Amino acid sequence: MPRRFRVPAHRRSVVAVSLVSVLACVLSACTAGRAGSAARDNTLVVDTSFVYKTLDPGRVYEQTGYLAVHALYESLLTFEGGDVTEPKPGLAESYEVSSDATRFTFTLRDEATFSDGSSVTADDVEFSLERLVNLKGSTAAYFEGLDVAAPDRNTVVVTADEPNPNVPVLLAMPAASILNADVVTDHGGTSGRDAASEDRAQSYLDSTTAGSGPYVLERNEPGEQLVLTANDNYWGDAPAYPRVVVRNMEAQNQKLTLTRSSSPEIALDIAGTLLDGLPPSLSVSQKPDTAYFSFVNTDPEVSPVGSRPAFVRAVRAALDYRGLADLLGSRSGPARGLIAPAYPGALPEEDTLEQDLPRAKQLLADAGLTDPAIEFIYPAITYRGVDLGTIATKVQGDAAKAGITINLRPLPLNAFLEQYRGGDAQMGMTPQALTYPRADSMVRVMSPGGVNAERMNWTDDTASAAVRSTTADFLAATTDEERVTAVEAWQHAMHRDSPYVLLGNNSGTVVSTPEVAGADYTPAGWIVDLAAVRRAG
Amino acid sequence: MTTVDTGAPRRPRVPSFVRYLARRLVIALGLLLGSTVVGFLLVQAVPGDPVAANLSDEALGDPEAVAAFEQRWGLDEPLPVQYLTYLGNLVQGDFGMSQHTGRPVLEDLLDHVPATLEIAVPAFVLSVLLGITIGMFAALRHGKAADQAVRVGSLLGLSTPPFWMSLLVLYLFFFVLGLSPGGGRLSPEFSPPPTVTGLYPVDALLAGEPMVAWDAVQHAALPVLVLTLVTTATLVRFVRSALLEVLRKDYITAAYAKGLPARTVRHRHLLRAGLVQIMTMAGLTFASMLAGTVLIESVFAWPGVGNYAYASASALDRPAILGVTVFVAAAYILINLVVDLLYGLADPRIRLS
Numbered sequence: 001m002p003r004r005f006r007v008p009a010h011r012r013s014v015v016a017v018s019l020v021s022v023l024a025c026v027l028s029a030c031t032a033g034r035a036g037s038a039a040r041d042n043t044l045v046v047d048t049s050f051v052y053k054t055l056d057p058g059r060v061y062e063q064t065g066y067l068a069v070h071a072l073y074e075s076l077l078t079f080e081g082g083d084v085t086e087p088k089p090g091l092a093e094s095y096e097v098s099s100d101a102t103r104f105t106f107t108l109r110d111e112a113t114f115s116d117g118s119s120v121t122a123d124d125v126e127f128s129l130e131r132l133v134n135l136k137g138s139t140a141a142y143f144e145g146l147d148v149a150a151p152d153r154n155t156v157v158v159t160a161d162e163p164n165p166n167v168p169v170l171l172a173m174p175a176a177s178i179l180n181a182d183v184v185t186d187h188g189g190t191s192g193r194d195a196a197s198e199d200r201a202q203s204y205l206d207s208t209t210a211g212s213g214p215y216v217l218e219r220n221e222p223g224e225q226l227v228l229t230a231n232d233n234y235w236g237d238a239p240a241y242p243r244v245v246v247r248n249m250e251a252q253n254q255k256l257t258l259t260r261s262s263s264p265e266i267a268l269d270i271a272g273t274l275l276d277g278l279p280p281s282l283s284v285s286q287k288p289d290t291a292y293f294s295f296v297n298t299d300p301e302v303s304p305v306g307s308r309p310a311f312v313r314a315v316r317a318a319l320d321y322r323g324l325a326d327l328l329g330s331r332s333g334p335a336r337g338l339i340a341p342a343y344p345g346a347l348p349e350e351d352t353l354e355q356d357l358p359r360a361k362q363l364l365a366d367a368g369l370t371d372p373a374i375e376f377i378y379p380a381i382t383y384r385g386v387d388l389g390t391i392a393t394k395v396q397g398d399a400a401k402a403g404i405t406i407n408l409r410p411l412p413l414n415a416f417l418e419q420y421r422g423g424d425a426q427m428g429m430t431p432q433a434l435t436y437p438r439a440d441s442m443v444r445v446m447s448p449g450g451v452n453a454e455r456m457n458w459t460d461d462t463a464s465a466a467v468r469s470t471t472a473d474f475l476a477a478t479t480d481e482e483r484v485t486a487v488e489a490w491q492h493a494m495h496r497d498s499p500y501v502l503l504g505n506n507s508g509t510v511v512s513t514p515e516v517a518g519a520d521y522t523p524a525g526w527i528v529d530l531a532a533v534r535r536a537g
Numbered sequence: 538m539t540t541v542d543t544g545a546p547r548r549p550r551v552p553s554f555v556r557y558l559a560r561r562l563v564i565a566l567g568l569l570l571g572s573t574v575v576g577f578l579l580v581q582a583v584p585g586d587p588v589a590a591n592l593s594d595e596a597l598g599d600p601e602a603v604a605a606f607e608q609r610w611g612l613d614e615p616l617p618v619q620y621l622t623y624l625g626n627l628v629q630g631d632f633g634m635s636q637h638t639g640r641p642v643l644e645d646l647l648d649h650v651p652a653t654l655e656i657a658v659p660a661f662v663l664s665v666l667l668g669i670t671i672g673m674f675a676a677l678r679h680g681k682a683a684d685q686a687v688r689v690g691s692l693l694g695l696s697t698p699p700f701w702m703s704l705l706v707l708y709l710f711f712f713v714l715g716l717s718p719g720g721g722r723l724s725p726e727f728s729p730p731p732t733v734t735g736l737y738p739v740d741a742l743l744a745g746e747p748m749v750a751w752d753a754v755q756h757a758a759l760p761v762l763v764l765t766l767v768t769t770a771t772l773v774r775f776v777r778s779a780l781l782e783v784l785r786k787d788y789i790t791a792a793y794a795k796g797l798p799a800r801t802v803r804h805r806h807l808l809r810a811g812l813v814q815i816m817t818m819a820g821l822t823f824a825s826m827l828a829g830t831v832l833i834e835s836v837f838a839w840p841g842v843g844n845y846a847y848a849s850a851s852a853l854d855r856p857a858i859l860g861v862t863v864f865v866a867a868a869y870i871l872i873n874l875v876v877d878l879l880y881g882l883a884d885p886r887i888r889l890s
Contacts, residue, residue: 040726045725053638053639056639136601137602196605196608197608203639203640206638206639206640219728219729222640222645223638223840223844224721245725247720248838248844249838250835250836252704253719256707260711414583414851417586
């Protein structure tokens with residue numbers, strides 16, 4: 001009779017315990033899986049290549065920082081969606097402007113509270129804006145000449161030392177976010193004149209929030225991720241997603257990830273030619289807000305060829321602007337003016353620049369420039385999905401058709417910045433976006449006497465009368481409307497007489513999965529308003 | 538012959554291994570100090586102005602803003618003063634503040650090093666096991682088809698750029714097959730477990746969160762795979778050539794000739810003789826893994842030392858660059874020290890020489 005196989009008693013108990021353990025693991029996995037799935041649906045994932053050094057509003061400057069700060073803090077005014085034509089109420093429910101654009105009176109909302117439940121007061125506004133200026137950070141220069149006063153709990157008066165219609169726009173910048181003065185002071189912050197050396201609040205503000213925005217900071221892991229959660233004390237409507245995870249990811253990976261994603265997710269760096277081949281199920285929101293321009297040094301000792309105005313005009317005439325627009329993947333078409341189409345003051349389509357090779361050759365011949373050659377530096381980077389090398393090579397090729405030899409010299413970003421900022425470059429190229437959504441920020445740096453102009457050794461003495469007068473007209477204008485008109489004339493004058501050669505525009509982009517809606521790109525600086533992103537359907 | 542007792546107390550004899558250890562420690566400290574000098578000078582020599590790399594165009598036009606930045610980061614001091622201040626702080630465990638994260642560099646490193654260890658340690662263990670096994674397999678079949686196949690395979694692994702291999706692996710396992718959760722250390726729906734070791738799988742298990750641990754393992758799988766493939770290719774070639782050299786020795790022929798089992802010859806004579814060279818290579822490989830594999834970490838959005846070093850270099854963040862330099866130098870020195878000590882244990886002739 002065959003022996004029946006029997007498991008010994010002690011082994012049976014081991015087997016039973018093992019089976020129960022496996023079952024428990026499977027059950028816990030299933031439960032956790034369901035919980036994970038629910039958490040995923042409530043989490044908005046934002047993929048972006050991190051560019052930020054701090055989340056301290058007084059020191060923040062880079063775009064990832066702006067993205068987060070705009071979700072964590074509020075400023076007196078703001079912009080809604082992708083429309084940057086007019087600032088909308090933020091912490092201030094209304095404001096009045098004096099006729100000479102020097103006095104701005106803001107009335108704060110009664111209901112606005114910080115994340116700790118305390119009310120937002122005029123003293124907090126005064127503290128925040130004074131701290132911003134006295135920290136001497138990257139954005140402080142824009143706020144120089146503004147005096148802030150808090151005559152009562154709900155009123156803020158900002159006085160400019162010269163007419164400045166941009167004050168409401170400046171006060172919508174993330175840098176002008178309002179902090180909880182008591183909390184920041186308790187953690188080493190100060191708004192005094194010595195704030196640049198005495199303020200110690202940055203590390204605190206990098207790890208938590210002292211604002212009134214729709215989100216609070218749960219975790220800041222530099223180089224890895226930022227985790228935001230809904231602010232329970234937010235005075236406005238609660239955001240659709242109670243949790244936002246901003247992940248550091250290269251652009252190519254963002255494209256792969258979004259293509260496969262079936263959860264609420266957006267990507268901020270799939271731009272330019274990377275947009276090719278995206279599945280139609282993904283939504284793309286973009287605005288052409290970046291100008292690419294070439295600069296030519298006007299100092300004959302640095303650039304004997306480039307300092308000749310005829311050379312710059314010949315380069316302008318030689319360029320194939322439509323071809324450049326194709327390389328930039330720009331849906332805004334070929335270049336028109338230095339102010340990108342996303343902003344008020346951009347030139348209309350009829351001002352689109354055209355290639356004119358015969359004119360380029362004629363200009364060179366008339367000036368006696370035979371086989372001119374020049375060195376051209378550019379940062380060897382990919383910016384917004386565009387390899388700058390391809391743009392530089394296109395410029396080189398177009399110029400060669402007119403008989404101009406451009407010797408390309410790609411440089412690491414830091415080396416490029418050092419040479420460019422040192423005023424030692426003969427010719428080069430760089431992208432430039434507005435720091436705040438008004439032409440003012442471009443006019444001030446690019447006109448004679450501005451930071452960029454100084455790098456080209458271009459001064460009032462060497463600038464044309466048309467450039468000087470259009471710049472003066474623009475700066476003298478006291479309303480937004482007047483400035484929009486003035487900046488058009490300025491762009492025409494710059495196109496004729498400046499050492500800048502506009503190459504094209506590129507768009508900032510937000511790509512989103514079908515699960516989300518309202519992920520609109522904004523040229524206001526913060527890329528997308530995370531609190532405005534909602535569930536589709 | 539008689540011996541005369543002089544009455545003088547005999548100094549206790551310090552064991553040779555302890556003396557060997559002490560000597561190596563002194564050398565290691567000297568090397569570490571030297572690395573700070575070299576690192577500091579190299580960072581100064583890097584083209585680029587940290588002020589320009591960190592301030593906006595508008596702020597650069599404001600002398601007060603430039604002065605405030607220079608004062609805040611000590612850039613207004615003479616170079617020797619900057620170095621001595623740095624060294625003094627370093628001795629007290631203060632690596633300085635990172636300009637691009639605004640946090641203490643040591644804190645940043647303590648965040649990033651565990652991430653690197655999480656992929657480096659399993660990749661190292663796998664690479665050593667595979668490298669020795671495949672290398673020995675090829676050496677024992679020298680000149681045969683199997684040996685040729687191993688050589689071609691390892692050459693392929695060595696000549697494939699790691700970033701390209703990473704992209705390929707990510708594309709295949711994440712995008713095409715959907716077997717991997719993609720980049721990062723953890724899926725967005727999970728929060729990192731409470732920090733005990735800094736290694737997510739371990740900390741998640743300690744916190745009783747098996748799903749988080751499993752998710753962390755899944756995320757680590759692809760970077761570990763790429764690191765393993767790259768490192769194994771190096772080790773295979775090295776082990777093969779080291780063992781081929783030993784195989785030509787007379788004592789191996791003698792061992793076979795006297796009828797010892799092949800397994801005994803392989804493990805007791807062949808592998809043991811090649812061990813010193815293999816340990817050297819393995820040590821260097823592990824140190825290079827700790828130094829951070831920038832491109833692999835970048836492709837997999839892995840927040841390790843490599844990514845931190847890259848971000849620091851991009852921002853010309855001198856304290857952070859120096860912090861990474863000192864960490865990497867310390868890792869190399871420590872691992873070399875351990876390897877040296879293992880030599881001493883493995884071969885007494887080395888510690889006595």
